[in-house]
Amino acid sequence: MREDLRSALRAMLANRGFTFIAVLTIGIGIGASTTIFGWIRTVLLHPLPGATNASRIVSLENTADDGHPLTTSFLDFTDYRDHLKLADVTLRKIQPLIIGEEPNPARAWGEVVSGNFFPVLGVQPEIGRFFSSEESTDAQNAHPVVVISHGYWVSHYGSSPAAIGQTLHINRTPFTVIGVAPLAFHGSWAGLDMEMWVPVTMYGQLTHTGIWMLEDRKTRNFEMLARLKPGVHLAEANQEAQALAANMAKADADADNGVGLVFMPLSKSHFGAEAVLLKPLGILMGASALMLLTVCANIASLLLARATARRKEFSIRLAMGARPARLTRQLLTEALALALAGALLGLLLTRWLTGALNWLAPGNSTPLLNAHRFDWEVLLFSAGLAAFVAVAAGMAPALSAVRADVNQVLNEARGLGTSGESHHLRKVFVVAEVALAVMALIGAGLFVKNFQRSRQMDPGFIAEGVAVASFDLSTAGYNARQADDFCTRLREKLEHTPSVTAVSYDDSLPLGSSGGNWEDLEIQGYVPRLNENMKIYRDLISPGFFDLMKIPLLAGRDFDLHDSATRLHDDPIQKVMIVNQEFVRRFLPGRDPLGHRVRGWGEWFTIVGVVQTVKYHQITESPEPYIYVPIRQVYRPEYGLTFHVRTSGSVPEAIASIRREARQIDPGLLLLDAQPLTEYIAGSLYGQRVAASLLTVLGGISILLAAVGLYGLMSYSVAERTSEIGIRMTLGAQRATVMSMVLKQGLVMALLGLAIGTVASLAAARLVSAALGAISPADPAVYLAAVAFTIMMALLSVAIPAWRAMRVDPMVALRYQ
Template identity: 35%
Template structure:
C-alpha cells in the first residue's frame, strides 16, 4: 500500500477512534456519571486507544519498514550528539574496509579473474625438464628444435606456439628520437592459440613467419597512441626496427601485453632467428604455449611431450643440454609467477587490519553503551523490548559501517590508482579495477562489520535485570564487571592482531634491508649503466661492432670526470640469461651425457676495473684484438667448484668448439640480487663481439651527469641508435628488488595503521572508563587516595589488556612467521631482534595511549566529581 494511502487511513482511524470514545463518554454521562469521571470510565470501557491504533495500523502498513525508519532516525540523532565518537568510528572503519577492498580488487584482478583469452583453462605454459650438471629443474625454457619436434609429433594439443622476449631499436622519424622497446617474437600461430585478434588490421600468417618473407610487425595499443598518434593510416606503413624495414599489419587491443606487461611490439620469430637456432636442441631460449585438446588433461599432455623428449634425448646422449622430459603449468599461474604468495599474505594482513578496526569500533561501542546504561535500563523499564533495543544498536553500527564503507571505497580508488602508476610492470595490472563484484564485496564487508561490532555492543548491554541495572548505572563503576572484562578481551585481541602485523612487517623490513645491502661483488656507488644494442643490418660483422665499441669507450673515457669506463654483455643485477657448457681439457673426459656449465659473459679489458671487480690472480685481457676466444677469465666460485685443490691458471677450457686458456681469476659477482653467486666465465669482448651489452661509467662525481653527454656521443656515432635503461647501479638494484620493496612498504603501512588503531582503541576506551568512574575516583581522592596512586591504578588497568595481547600476539607470530619463510632473505622467521623491537614499540605506544586519560583522571576535583553524580 502506498504511503499516502496509509496516511489517509491513519487519519480516518484517528477520527473514528475519537468519535467512538466520545460516544462512549456520552453514554457514561447518560448513565449518571459526571465530568471527568465519565471520560475515565469511557477510557476504561473502551480500552487503550494507542494500543488499538497500533494494532489496527499494523494490519494495513509495513510495520517493520516503519520500525527500521524510526531506528534510522534515532541512530542519526544519537550519532550527531557525539560527533567525536562518530568521526573516529567512521575513519577506523574506512581504513579497515578500504584496505580490504583494495587488496581484494588486486587479488581478484591478478589471481582470480580468468585470462582474457578464448577458453583460458585449456592454455598451459610448457617447459623442458631434466638434469643440467648437478641441478634438476622442471621449468627450463624450450629449444627451437624441441619445440619443432613437439609440434610435429604430439597428439594432445590442438596447437603449440612459441614466444621470446627481446629488445629492438625503433628508428626515429618525423623528428622523433630513436628508442629501445621491449618486443616479443611470436610464431605465426600464437594469437590463434591464445584466441586473440588484433583490434586493427590482421594477424600474422604462416607466410609472414619465414626467413625470406618481408618483415611484419604488430603494434601495442599504447605504442600506437603514443608514437603514431592513434592514426589508423599507420597500417601497411613501414617502420625501421634495428635498422631493418617492417610493415605494420595491425594494432593489438589495449589490454593485450603477452608475454610481458612492457611488451610493445610483436614480430614473427622464424623471420628473425636463423635456421640453425630454430632447429637447435641445446639452445634453450623460448617460451611455448599449448592449447589442450578437449578431453585431454594437463598430465596427459605432459606425458605425451615427455615421451617425445625422451626419444630425442636418447638419440643425443652425448649432449647434456638435450633434456629428457617436459612439464607444464596453467598459463595464468605462469603469468602471475611469484607474486601469488605475497599477494595472499598482504590480503591476510588486510583481513587482520579489518578485524582490528571492527574490534576497535566494538570496544568503543561497548564503552559507550556502558555510559548509556542508565538510559537503556529506564527504556527497558518503560516497556522497551530487548530485541527492539538491539535493533537500534545494530542500525547504529550499520550507519557507521556504511559511512566507513563509502569512505573506504574512495580510499580504495585512490590506492588502486597509485598501484597502477607505481607497479605498471606488474602482470595483469590492467585487470585491476573496481566493478560490480567488488562493489558487492564492499557491501558484504560493510554488513559483516556492522554485524560483528553491533552484536558485541548489543550483547554487552543485554542485562534484563532492570533494577540491578539502574542501581549499577547510578554507581558509575564503569558498566559492571562483565562489561569491563569484555572490553579488556576486545583490547587484548586487538593488540594481539596488531602484534602479528607488526612482526610480519618487521621481518619483511629487515629482510629487505639485508637484500639491499647484499654484497654484489662490485662497486655500486658512483656507477651509471646504459644499455646498447647494435642492429645487425648496420653492424653485420664482428669488426664493425668492435670498431664501434672501441671508438665509444675511447670517447667516453675522455669525458672530464670519468674515472673508468667499460663494456660487458651483462652487469651484476641484470639477471643471468646466458650460460654455456664446457669441458676442462686437462681433466678426464666426463661420462656420456654429462657436461659442465657456467654463466658466460663478454667484457672489455677495463670492465673489471670500472666495476671494481678485483683481479684475485693472474691478469685481465691484454687489450689486443683477438680473432678467437682463446683467453678466458673465471670467477672465484668457478675456480672453487671446478678446480678444487688445484691451480686453474694455465688450464684450458673447451668451449664454443675451441680451447681457451685461463689467464685470470676475478671476484664473484651476483647477477641476481639475493642469490648465491654462480660460476662465471668471461671472454674478451673483441673475440665474441656481441651486438648487445651495457656500458658502465664510474666517477667520483654524480654519475648521472654523464647520461646526456654519452647519449650525444652515441647519436654522433649513429643517429638511429637508441640508448636505453640509463640507470645508476643503485637504481638498477632498486629496480630488481621492487617486488620486495612493494610488499614491504604495504605490510609496514598495514602494521603502522594497526598500531595507530590499537592506540586509538586504548586511548578511547581509557577515556570512556575514566569518565564512567568519575564518582568512584572522586570518592577515592576524598577518602585520602594520593593522585599518583589513582594514576598508577588507571595506567595498570589500561596496560593489562595490552600486555596480555602482546603475549598472545607474539605467540601467534611464531606460527605466522613460518608462513612467510619464502619471502625472507638471510633472516629467520623467529628473529629475536624483530620480536623484541615489536614488543618494545607496542608497550611504548600503549603507555603513551593510556597515560593521558590516567593523568586526567588523577587531576579530578573530588567535590566537582561528587556533585556531577
C-alpha cells in the same frame, strides 16, 4: 529494513565525530586490503586480461638436469607445438623496438610471438585481423606484419580505421599494420603493457641477425604459454610432456640431453612478475588480513561504547515488547552503514594507493601496467569486506545489547547497579587489537631488517660511482664488426671525458631482473654427476671490466686487447676464459685451474685467470660457478650490450656523457636504459622492497589503531569510574595512587596483548622464513624493538586518561551522574 537504514543514517549524522573516526578506520582497512587484492589479481589471479577462459592457460617451461628453469629454443618449441596433443603451445619474447627512422626514432615495447599466439590466448581483434594461416607458418623473414595495441592505436593513429594497412618502420624494417588488439588485452606478461606483436619468424630481420637464431636448437631465447585442452588436467599434460622431453633428449642429445619439460600454473611461472612478487604479495595479503581484524576489533570496541550509552533505550524497548531479533537487525544495519561508507572511502584510497607497486619499481623503462582495474570483481570484493566488517564488528555490541537483563539495566539507570559485560568485552577487543598489531609490527620489522641487511651485504663488487647504459645494437642493424667499432669508438670518447676513471662493457649486468645468460659447458677431465646442471651462467666482458667493478683477480691474468676475435698477424687465435673461485672449488678442486680447458660455444677455451666469486642474481644467493669470456671472441649484437663508466664526479653527469657521445657516433641508435648501477641492482631486491615498505605501512596503521583503541577504552573507563575515583580521593587516596591504578589497568591489557602477539609472531614467522634470507625469523633485535615500541605506544595511550583521573576534583566527582 528501510526503517533500519533511516535510523542508521540518523545515528551517523547525530554522532558525526564517532562516524568520522569509524568510517576513516574502516576505509583505511578496506582500502589497503582492496589495493593488495588488486595487485594479486593482476599479477597472480588474472595475469592475462582480455584472454578467453584464461584459467586454462598455463606456463610451459624447460628445466635443466637439476630442475633449474630454462627458456626454450624455437626448434624445441615447434616440436612441442606439433607433438603435444593435450595442450596448444605458443611462443613469446619481450622485445624492445625502435619505431620510425632518423633523426627522431622512438622506442616501443612489444612481443615477438608465434603465429598461433592470439588463437591460443583466445583474443579477437578490435579492428583488422591477426596473423593469417600463411603468416603463421615457420617460413622465416617472409611476413613483415604487425599487430598494435589499442593504446598505441589511440595515441598514434587517433583511433582511425585507416591505421590498418599503414607502414610502420620497426628496427629500420618496414612492417604493415594488420590489426589492433582489444582494449582489455595488454600482452602476455603480467603487470606489463605491450604495444605491438610481431611474428617470431621475423625475428632474424627484426634483430638483423639472419636466420641462425631460429635454426639453432641450443639458442634458448624464448618463453612458452599453453592452453590445456578441455577436460585435461595438469598432471595428465605433464605426463605427456615428460614423455616427449625424454624422446627429444635421445633424438637431439647434443642440445636436449637432460632438458625437461613441465606445465605449471601461471602464478608459479619462473619468468615475469609472478616469480618476483608471488611471495611478497602473499605476505602482504596476510598482513592486510591482520590489519582488517584490528579494524574490526577497533570498530567493535567503539560500537560497544555507543551501545553501552544506549543500554537504557534498548532496555525500555525490550520491556515494551520489542523482539531481540529486531534490535539485533537494527544494530547490524547501523554497523553495515558505517562499513559501506568506509568501503566507499576505501575505494577512493585504492585509486591513490594502487600505484605503489609502480612507485617502488626499479628504475627502468619497462612499460608497467596500472595494477588496478575498477570492475565488478573489485566492487564485490569491497562489498564483501564491508559485510565482513559489519558482522565481525557489529555482532558483539548487538548481542550485548539484546542479552542485557532489563531490570538490571533500569536499576543501573537509577544508580542501583553497574555495567560490566560490555566493559569486559571491550577489554577483550583491545587485547586482540594489541596482539594483532604486534604481529603486524614484528612482521614489518623482520622484512625491513631483511631488506636493509640485504642492501648492506657485500655483492663482491663496488657499484657506487658507476653509471650503466644499455644498447640493443641488433635492432639498429649492426653486425659483429660494426658493433665492435661502435664499442671501441664510444670507449675512447668516454675515456677522454673529465672525471671518468674507467670504462668497460659487457652483455650481462649483475643483480638485475633479466635472469642472466648461460652456456652449456664441458670441462676437461671432469665427469658430471647424475643430473648435475652444467649450464653455467656467464658474462662477455671487455678488458678492464674487473678493475672497473673492483672484482679482485686472484690468479692468472686479465683479458687484454690481444684476446681478439680475429687472427693477429700469423698467430693462432687462442680462446680464453676467466672463472670464479666457486667454479674452481666445484669442478677443479685441488688442481691448478690455469691452462685448464673448457668447451663452450662449440669450441675449447683455456682458463687464464681466476677472480673472486661475486653475487650474480640475488644478493642472498649461495656461491655459484661463473665464467667470463672476452666479448670480442664470441659476441653477437643480439646478445645486448651495456657500457659501464666509473666516475670520480657525478653519476648523472656520466650518464649524460654516455648519451651525448653515443648520439654523436650514431644519431639513430636508441639508448635503452641509463642509470646508476646502484639503482639497477636494486631490481634484484624489488620483492623485498615491496614487502618491507608496505608491511611498514600496514604495521604502523595497526599499532596506531591499537593505541587508539586502548586510549578510548581507558578514557571511557576513567569517565565511568569518576564517582569511584572521587570517593577514593575523599577517603585519602593520593593522586599518584589513582594515576598508577589507571596506568596498571591499561598496561595489563597491553602487556597481555603483547605477550599473545609475540608468541603468535614466533609461530607465524617460521612460515615465511624462506623469504627472510638475510636474517633469522626469530631475530631478537626485531622482537625487542617491537616490544619496546608497543610498550611506549601503550604508555602514551594510557598516560592521558591516567593524568585526567589524577586531576579529578573529589567534590565534582561525588556529584557526577
